[in-house]
Amino acid sequence: MRHKLHVSPMQTVLIKDVAQLVGPDHIINEISKMIIHQISIHDKTIVVIDLMKVLKAIRNEYPKLDIQPIGTSQTIIEVIYNRPKMTGAYFIIVWILLFIGAGLAIMNFHEDVSMQEVHQKIYFIVTGQQNDYPLLLQIPYSLGLGFGMVLFFNHIFKKRFNEEPSPLDVEMFNYQQDLDQYVIMNENSENEKKKNDDPNH
DSSP: OOSEEEEOTTOEEEHHHHOOOOSOHHHHHHHHTOEEEEOOTTSOSEEEEEHHHHHHHHHHHOTTOOOOOOSOSEEEEEEOOOOOOOOHHHHHHHHHHHHHHHHHHHHHHHHHTTHHHHHHHHHHHHHSOOOSSOHHHHHHHHHHHHHHHHHHHTEETTEESSSSOOHHHHHHHHHHHHHHHHHHHHHHHHHHHHHHHOTTO
16 A cells, blocks of 8 residues: 555546555556545545555455555545645745744844853953954854754755755654554544444444
8 A cells, every 4th residue: 555645636546546556467457447436525635545445345356366465554645626826925924924933033042041141251262352242253153053054954945955854854754654643543533433323334
């Protein structure tokens, strides 16, 4: 089973879309074309296809076929709806909010650790002179802070310095993994609840 799949609204999902198949070509070609789910207006933005549903669909057509499932047991289908494009005004508003937020976070951190006093003490130790505004240290420090953030996140807009993932990429990946796991667990619990509430079961 594939981990995740992006589809458009009202799309027909085939078994080959949610699973990788290995076996005799004449059987695999037939199974690949089997419909496993039809995206409808009743579906939410996320649909979870369980391995049991795939096995049941294959068994209905090929009851004597020997099937060996490998890997994950669910595929998350994300329905991509048309989203409004970001306008210039919206981009500027978001950029200003992020800029102000990041600036306040850095200034609050420097205030907590008394960074100005640290610079003053370092300047006094190096030069032997007292200076309330040691710009000789503060200016390179400020430039280095920005340059260090760029290197740390490994991004200048969409350009990367190397193929190594940045800490932000890793955190986003971990967040997505946790989110997918929650969706799978929540979907399974909802399905169990529906079965229990269904008088036909």
